[in-house]
Amino acid sequence: MNQTFNVQGMTCGHCEKAVTQAVQSLDPQAQVRIDRPAGKVDVQSTQPRDAIAKAIAEEGYEVVG
Amino acid sequence: MNQTFNVQGMTCGHCEKAVTQAVQSLDPQAQVRIDRPAGKVDVQSTQPRDAIAKAIAEEGYEVVG
Numbered sequence: 001m002n003q004t005f006n007v008q009g010m011t012c013g014h015c016e017k018a019v020t021q022a023v024q025s026l027d028p029q030a031q032v033r034i035d036r037p038a039g040k041v042d043v044q045s046t047q048p049r050d051a052i053a054k055a056i057a058e059e060g061y062e063v064v065g
Numbered sequence: 066m067n068q069t070f071n072v073q074g075m076t077c078g079h080c081e082k083a084v085t086q087a088v089q090s091l092d093p094q095a096q097v098r099i100d101r102p103a104g105k106v107d108v109q110s111t112q113p114r115d116a117i118a119k120a121i122a123e124e125g126y127e128v129v130g
Binding site: 011018 | 074077079
């Protein structure tokens, strides 16, 4: 299932990696694509939206949608 | 010896860590203090300035002074 999140605070490549790893620690099979300038995180995963959003938020980024 | 570098491109905590680790991989004894909003990196190290600047630059940050 493809899910898109609007995430604030991703400023550099390290941030992209941190968000990707946060999602993949929840679901190692997840595919994550990030458009940093747009603040968009596309996740292909079987995990529920809430769980993915929580994993991103716990990494220190604000999930706004 | 205390040396201050002006560094551009440090946008988040991961960047601070990357710069600190780059300096400490050159000199494990180095003490590194970063003022990210000001773009200042203070390094206490016996290593020459050029070598420290090179280590920071190789991490992907621009040393402008």
